[in-house]
Amino acid sequence: xxxxxxxxxxxxxxxxxxxxxxxxxxxxxxxxxxxxxxxxxxxxxxxxxxxxxxxxxxxxxxxxxxxxxxxxxxxxxxxxxxxxxxxxxxxxxxxxxxxxxxxxxxxxxxxxxxxxxxxxxxxxxxxxxxxxxxxxxxxxxxxxxxxxxxxxxxxxxxxxxxxxxxxxxxxxxxxxxxxxxxxxxxxxxxxxxxxxxxxxxxxxxxxxxxxxxxxxxxxxxxxxxxxxxxxxxxxxxxxxxxxxxxxxxxxx
Amino acid sequence: xxxxxxxxxxxxxxxxxxxxxxxxxxxxxxxxxxxxxxxxxxxxxxxxxxxxxxxxxxxxxxxxxxxxxxxxxxxxxxxxxxxxxxxxxxxxxxxxxxxxxxxxxxxxxxxxxxxxxxxxxxxxxxxxxxxxxxxxxxxxxxxxxxxxxxxxxxxxxxxxxxxxxxxxxxxxxxxxxxxxxxxxxxxxxxxxxxxxxxxxxxxxxxxxxxxxxxxxxxxxxxxxxxxxxxxxxxxxxxxxxxxxxxxxxxxxxxxxxxxxxxxxxxxxxxxxxxxxxxxxxxxxxxxxxxxxxxxxxxxxxxxxxxxxxxxxxxxxxxxxxxxxxxxxxxxxxxxxxxxxxxxxxxxxxxxxxxxxxxxxxxxxxxxxxxxxxxxxxxxxxxxxxxxxxxxxxxxxxxxxxx
Numbered sequence: 330x331x332x333x334x335x336x337x338x339x340x341x342x343x344x345x346x347x348x349x350x351x352x353x354x355x356x357x358x359x360x361x362x363x364x365x366x367x368x369x370x371x372x373x374x375x376x377x378x379x380x381x382x383x384x385x386x387x388x389x390x391x392x393x394x395x396x397x398x399x400x401x402x403x404x405x406x407x408x409x410x411x412x413x414x415x416x417x418x419x420x421x422x423x424x425x426x427x428x429x430x431x432x433x434x435x436x437x438x439x440x441x442x443x444x445x446x447x448x449x450x451x452x453x454x455x456x457x458x459x460x461x462x463x464x465x466x467x468x469x470x471x472x473x474x475x476x477x478x479x480x481x482x483x484x485x486x487x488x489x490x491x492x493x494x495x496x497x498x499x500x501x502x503x504x505x506x507x508x509x510x511x512x513x514x515x516x517x518x519x520x521x522x523x524x525x526x527x528x529x530x531x532x533x534x535x536x537x538x539x540x541x542x543x544x545x546x547x548x549x550x551x552x553x554x555x556x557x558x559x560x561x562x563x564x565x566x567x568x569x570x571x572x573x574x575x576x577x578x579x580x581x
Numbered sequence: 582x583x584x585x586x587x588x589x590x591x592x593x594x595x596x597x598x599x600x601x602x603x604x605x606x607x608x609x610x611x612x613x614x615x616x617x618x619x620x621x622x623x624x625x626x627x628x629x630x631x632x633x634x635x636x637x638x639x640x641x642x643x644x645x646x647x648x649x650x651x652x653x654x655x656x657x658x659x660x661x662x663x664x665x666x667x668x669x670x671x672x673x674x675x676x677x678x679x680x681x682x683x684x685x686x687x688x689x690x691x692x693x694x695x696x697x698x699x700x701x702x703x704x705x706x707x708x709x710x711x712x713x714x715x716x717x718x719x720x721x722x723x724x725x726x727x728x729x730x731x732x733x734x735x736x737x738x739x740x741x742x743x744x745x746x747x748x749x750x751x752x753x754x755x756x757x758x759x760x761x762x763x764x765x766x767x768x769x770x771x772x773x774x775x776x777x778x779x780x781x782x783x784x785x786x787x788x789x790x791x792x793x794x795x796x797x798x799x800x801x802x803x804x805x806x807x808x809x810x811x812x813x814x815x816x817x818x819x820x821x822x823x824x825x826x827x828x829x830x831x832x833x834x835x836x837x838x839x840x841x842x843x844x845x846x847x848x849x850x851x852x853x854x855x856x857x858x859x860x861x862x863x864x865x866x867x868x869x870x871x872x873x874x875x876x877x878x879x880x881x882x883x884x885x886x887x888x889x890x891x892x893x894x895x896x897x898x899x900x901x902x903x904x905x906x907x908x909x910x911x912x913x914x915x916x917x918x919x920x921x922x923x924x925x926x927x928x929x930x931x932x933x934x935x936x937x938x939x940x941x942x943x944x945x946x947x948x949x950x951x952x953x954x955x956x957x958x959x960x961x962x963x964x965x966x967x968x969x970x971x972x973x974x975x976x977x978x979x980x981x982x983x
Contacts, residue, residue: 379820405822417820419813422806430810431821433803439824442831444804447584451803490821 332357332530333378333498338387340373340554347373348384349554355498355547360524360531362541365551371534374551375502378532379411380404392497402439410491411500416483418490420476424467427475427486428458431494461493464526465519481512485519492523501533505540517543542566589797592879596793600786603627604776611773618903619895624766624779625850626894630887631782631789632846637870637882638789638796639839643832644868645877646805648812652707652864653694653714657687657837659721659859661844663728666735666854673745674737674754676763676784676849680842687841688834690717695833699826702815714864721856734855756849758784763850781850788846789883792839797879799835808832840867869935873942875949884950889935896931 335353339346348370355361365371376382378389380401389396396404405411419427432454437443462468465485470478475486484504491499504520505513517540524531524544535541541548541562548565550557557570565571585593599606608622621627640654661683668679698709721729729735737753746754756763758780766779799805807828810818818825848854857863866889874885904923908916926934946952 400824401819402822402824405820411820413816413820417814417817419810419817421813422809426806426810430806430818430823433807434822437803439822440827442804444799444802444831444835446802446804447798448801448803448806449586490817494822 331355332392333532334388334390335374335378336388336390338374338377338384338389340370340377340382340384347554348377351387351551351554351556353549353556353559355530355532357497357530358528359546360533360544362533362535362545362548363551364535364538364541364548367536368553369551370554371551372502373554375411375500375534378404378500379409405434405494405496406439408497409500410494410496410498412484412487412491412502412504414503414506416480416487418475418483418486420474422475423471424462424473424475424478424486425455425458425471428461428489428493429454431490432457435494458493461489464492465489480508481515484516488519488523492527492529495527496529498530498532501531501535503535504533505535505537513537513540516540520544583794585797586801589801589879593790593794593797596880596883597790600631600790603630603786604778604782608774608776612775613773615906618898621891621895622776624764624777624782626890627779627782628785628846628850629890629894631785632843632850633867633870633886633890634883635785635789635792635846636840636843636867637874637886638792639836639843640867641836641871641876641878641882642796642799642808642839643836644871645882646800646808646812647829647832649699649702649829649833650707650868651698651710651833651836652861652868653698653710653712653717654836654840654867655859655861655863656694656714656717657691657840658844658847658863659717659854659856660690661687661841662848662854662858663721663735663844664841665845665848666737666852669737669743669756669848669852670735670741671744673743674756674852675745676756676758676845679756679849680788680845683841683845683848684838685841687844688838691834691837691841692830695830695837699829699833711861711864714859715861718856718859718861721859729854729856731856734853736853756852785846785850788842792842793879793883800879804828804831869939873939873949875951878949878951881949881951888950892931892935896934897928899927901928 331354333353333355335351338348338351340348351370351374353363363371363374373382377384378396380396380399380403383397391404391407391409394407396407396409399407419430429448429451436454459468459471462471465488467482467485467489470482475483478486505516508516520531521544523529533541533544545562547559548562549559550565550571558565558568560568583590604622604627606622607627608620610616610620612620636654636658640651644650664682664686665679668682672678694710694713698706698713701709722731739753743754761780763781763784764779766777769776769778807823810823811825811828815825844858847858870885870889871882872885873888874883875881901920901924904920904927905916908919911919924930942949948955
């Protein structure tokens with residue numbers, strides 16, 4: 330029984346069957362990648378996991394509880410954090426504030442009217458956020474406005490914001506999309522480092538084979554909304570079905 | 582002090598100083614001098630400064646922090662006024678119960694209107710709030726006449742019950758704070774100057790200082806940080822486990838309560854309430870005040886409110902006669918040309934001047950008057966720092982020489 334269990338999920342947009350009977354099981358503390366050609370339904374699946382989309386049928390269980398019908402903030406409070414394709418951060422706020430907000434969310438829940446307290450006096454939250462920034466080597470940038478960071482730093486910041494919540498599952502939506510090779514390698518190193526330091530389950534949606542093969546322990550291949558195979562990276566490389574559906578276009 | 586950082590404490594003290602000595606500061610010209618028409622230190626106008634200051638401070642908590650642009654905040658101002666006048670009619674001429682009811686009623690209405698309007702964001706939110714405010718205006722104007730007294734406006738009268746005060750003897754009673762009448766004032770004459778210290782103004786000023794203090798606390802609180810996060814990226818908020826809806830709703834209700842307080846004070850200074858206080862132009866005015874002063878800054882809305890009310894009351898009083906006096910030193914032909922040129926910008930044309938100034942500010946100082954002040958400040962500070970470098974260089978050379 331995995332930490333994330335997807336069973337028989339279907340999602341249809343008008344005449345398009347985006348997801349057809351998807352089954353997926355992500356083991357706790359593993360790195361699981363979902364790959365597939367464009368339009369295979371990777372993003373649709375991810376959106377079903379975080380509450381942005383509701384599947385037409387099927388079940389999504391996380392940590393023994395159903396996530397279906399819950400709002401994104403409720404699913405996050407259950408322990409699922411999400412990294413976006415383009416980093417989603419609070420651009421107008423300082424780097425430190427960016428990391429303090431998830432700390433508040435973790436301590437105070439989805440809403441609290443703490444209007445008469447003072448941010449400056451929240452030393453616990455501040456220390457927690459600074460320790461996290463130290464961890465991703467961004468402590469010296471804590472007073473910068475987040476929007477002025479480089480793309481790579483924005484990605485680091487977004488990871489820090491997700492990790493400081495100590496999520497049980499981290500979902501990554503094409504974390505290296507549009508990056509140069511050097512940046513991609515940095516991201517891979519960052520993710521490896523993160524994985525080495527803590528107990529966390531990662532689920533990566535990725536296009537880039539290099540990333541997938543350097544990180545993933547299990548790989549699920551999606552094609553036209555249906556999972557073709559679920560295997561270890563070694564077995565995926567030579568799998569004929571995968572070659573046909575996906576690798577045929579881009580030789581590895 | 583009072584749980585504020587040092588910088589905010591200074592700001593608070595500066596605002597307190599200016600507010601308390603406003604009757605003197607705003608009357609810099611001796612009474613009777615040619616420039617006396619620019620004096621703004623009379624009670625009626627000063628009360629407007631601080632009351633609309635409160636209105637704008639509250640509006641800024643919503644618009645400045647969350648970025649939700651409400652075009653219907655005048656509805657809460659009007660609701661505050663009506664509630665206060667009803668309190669004067671039914672209970673007592675004391676302003677405290679009236680103001681309390683204003684705040685509560687405006688808060689309740691804000692809760693309902695905000696709950697519906699905040700389901701949408703951006704322009705749709707603005708349109709929804711505008712629609713609600715215009716509905717309130719039209720209801721107050723016609724359908725709800727038994728409550729609002731329609732066109733005439735709600736006023737106090739001799740046969741009101743006023744349970745706590747008992748029957749009045751003689752004329753209409755006046756609003757008061759435990760016996761101190763709002764319209765009471767003492768005039769101080771110093772040489773050619775005269776300064777009016779009015780009870781009403783100081784009641785409003787004290788409440789504005791309290792309102793300002795609370796707004797500083799909100800700005801510096803985790804709640805305030807969440808509101809800025811809402812403005813910055815709602816998607817990230819949701820995926821960080823935060824529910825944006827109650828945050829925006831709380832901001833909406835708080836700003837509605839500020840508007841209610843302002844409306845209650847307007848009625849406390851002059852116990853009548855009319856539907857026109859709820860009209861969309863009044864909602865637009867508070868938007869202008871906030872943007873002109875600097876949305877999202879602490880002091881900006883107060884500056885903007887003062888600025889607009891000054892123009893509305895002082896610039897609009899200048900007429901052609903006064904212009905002729907000013908340019909009397911010129912040859913007749915030129916004098917007439919000057920008067921004709923300036924004529925559209927003064928008197929009833931003050932809106933034109935204000936409009937031009939608003940455009941200039943929005944184009945060149947997107948952060949409003951506050952940004953203007955900061956830029957000027959930075960200009961001076963840079964000069965200071967350069968001077969400082971020279972000194973420290975000199976010190977280093979001296980140290981090296983020794």
